[in-house]
Amino acid sequence: xxxxxxxxxxxxxxxxxxxxxxxxxxxxxxxxxxxxxxxxxxxxxxxxxxxxxxxxxxxxxxxxxxxxxxxxxxxxxxxxxxxxxxxxxxxxxxxxxxxxxxxxxxxxxxxxxxxxxxxxxxxxxxxxxxxxxxxxxxxxxxxxxxxxxxxxxxxxxxxxxxxxxxxxxxxxxxxxxxxxxxxxxxxxxxxxxxxx
Numbered sequence: 001x002x003x004x005x006x007x008x009x010x011x012x013x014x015x016x017x018x019x020x021x022x023x024x025x026x027x028x029x030x031x032x033x034x035x036x037x038x039x040x041x042x043x044x045x046x047x048x049x050x051x052x053x054x055x056x057x058x059x060x061x062x063x064x065x066x067x068x069x070x071x072x073x074x075x076x077x078x079x080x081x082x083x084x085x086x087x088x089x090x091x092x093x094x095x096x097x098x099x100x101x102x103x104x105x106x107x108x109x110x111x112x113x114x115x116x117x118x119x120x121x122x123x124x125x126x127x128x129x130x131x132x133x134x135x136x137x138x139x140x141x142x143x144x145x146x147x148x149x150x151x152x153x154x155x156x157x158x159x160x161x162x163x164x165x166x167x168x169x170x171x172x173x174x175x176x177x178x179x180x181x182x183x184x185x186x187x188x189x190x191x192x193x194x195x196x
Contacts, residue, residue, distance in 0.1 A: 023157045024150035025092070028102045030062065031072035037193045039071055039186075040171040042078040042158055045087035046117060047167040049180040051110040057183045058107075065190055075106065078155055078167050083120045085151055086142055090124050093141035094131040105131065 039061075043050040065071035079085035087109050095102035108127055109116060116123045128138035141147070158164040162171070170177040172189050 024153040025077075025147075026097065028075045028095070028099050029072060030099055030103060031066040032069040033072060035066075035070055035072040037065070037071045037173055037190050038074065038171075039190075040074040040076060042076050042164045042167055042169040044078050044080040044084040044167040045091075045106075045109050045113070046079070046081050046084035048113070050168045051113045053168055053181065054107060054110040057181065057186065060183045061186060064187075070194060071190060075103070076154065076158065077151055078158055078164055078169070079151060080167060083117060085148060086120060086124060087116060088151055089141055089144060089147050090128055090138065092147060093137070093144070094128065094133065101131075 041050075041053075043054070061071065061073070066073050077084075077088040079088050091102055091105040091109060094105045105127070108130075112123055112127065124142065125135065125138050128141070129135070133141070163176075166178060168178075168180065170181060170186075172186075173193055175189075177186075177189065
């Protein structure tokens with residue numbers, strides 16, 4: 001084996017470790033920590049392709065691969081605008097670290113994306129209230145500068161260190177896949193990794 005492939009493999013492994021590292025906020029994760037495949041998605045609540053993935057592809061991915069222990073799925077916020085940042089903050093506040101609550105809220109935000117973009121404050125209030133938060137708690141969450149700063153720090157890390165510059169961006173065992181993905185495209189990648 002020549003030195004180039006060994007060096008390339010080490011660089012890929014180092015990059016995969018970099019992608020796997022949470023920065024400021026704890027990762028929101030579904031699936032087994034022992035799963036042979038890890039998919040990390042960088043997503044914005046204002047991104048139509050992200051919403052399409054969340055509503056059309058993610059449920060199939062979850063039932064076939066995440067819930068069966070084959071895939072570990074990590075969701076990371078990469079808000080493209082202040083509306084997306086506010087939605088990400090609300091999801092974090094509702095979840096309080098509970099991944100199931102978080103993913104449920106993200107799904108709801110994606111389902112309400114059009115309304116969220118047109119009537120951000122009202123939509124966030126509605127979703128927050130449906131989740132059991134008081135009006136005051138929703139407002140307090142939206143003004144949480146520490147949470148906003150952590151979102152911004154994670155976004156800066158994604159931009160600078162792992163070169164995320166658009167959403168959705170996926171990393172499958174550290175390999176970058178940009179743009180909208182169909183279930184079939186993602187499944188082909190997952191299956192190829194499960195065969196190794």
